[in-house]
Amino acid sequence: MIFDWPTRMQQMADFMGFSEEDLELVRASGPILLDRADELTSAVYDHFMQFPQTARFFLTPEGEIDQTRLDRRKHSLARWLRHSIDFRLDEQFPVFLLAMGVVHSNPSLERGYLGSVPARFMIGTMSFAQTAIAGVLLEEMLDPAQALRTSNAWNKLLMLQLDVLLAGYVTETPTPATEPPAPLGDGSGEEPQGVRRVLTNILDGNRTNGNANGASEQTQGDGQ
Numbered sequence: 001m002i003f004d005w006p007t008r009m010q011q012m013a014d015f016m017g018f019s020e021e022d023l024e025l026v027r028a029s030g031p032i033l034l035d036r037a038d039e040l041t042s043a044v045y046d047h048f049m050q051f052p053q054t055a056r057f058f059l060t061p062e063g064e065i066d067q068t069r070l071d072r073r074k075h076s077l078a079r080w081l082r083h084s085i086d087f088r089l090d091e092q093f094p095v096f097l098l099a100m101g102v103v104h105s106n107p108s109l110e111r112g113y114l115g116s117v118p119a120r121f122m123i124g125t126m127s128f129a130q131t132a133i134a135g136v137l138l139e140e141m142l143d144p145a146q147a148l149r150t151s152n153a154w155n156k157l158l159m160l161q162l163d164v165l166l167a168g169y170v171t172e173t174p175t176p177a178t179e180p181p182a183p184l185g186d187g188s189g190e191e192p193q194g195v196r197r198v199l200t201n202i203l204d205g206n207r208t209n210g211n212a213n214g215a216s217e218q219t220q221g222d223g224q
């Protein structure tokens, strides 16, 4: 795992091909999106309220809509949108994202009875945001090709953010790298063992059905 978050984000940005040009496109779209920020944030929360699994985070313990909490959250989301438009890969941004991830994965005392926001809804919300942003860009930009380029830039940026947001959920199992095994012959005659053997068999098209202990037996699909 990489804990130097700016380096990790840079590595992911390179991997995704998130370039300076993408950054420019995101920034240039700022005025358009900020003009419609209320509509965008309301759309997200209206969406949450349509599903019991997400609406419950905005209900009072008595099951009423908690309007104060909802309004506060709309402001938070608008702030996140502004931060995203001003995105720069510095020391601060990953901290903001990690804190945001932790807020969702670890409920405050006040809303402890609700538990964590399941990580899958963070992913779903990013997807919803990508679609909503693309829709606004297409409506507001005269050149559809420019709208598409800008939307692609936003898609990359939001996935870049999602990686760090989800780290607040500690979704990775930190298995440190070990020394590579010493080469044994040319390796062609060696049988993989354990889980590796099962995976190899699946990838080989299930010709033999090895179990996790390395034993194998003939399958029905083996020409019998």
Ligand code: HEM
Binding pocket: 048, 053, 054, 055, 057, 073, 076, 077, 079, 080, 100, 103, 104, 107, 108, 111, 117, 121, 122, 125, 126, 129
């Ligand atoms: C892309 C996904 C999301 C983003 C960017 C986002 C953004 C934010 C931000 C900026 C805050 C304020 C954090 C703070 O400063 O304290 C917040 C809080 C909160 N969000 Fe989200 N959110 C997302 C998804 C969700 C989802 C899916 C739910 C639940 C259905 C949710 C429910 C909440 C709740 C309940 C709080 C209040 C946490 C507390 O004060 O204890 N959020 N969100």
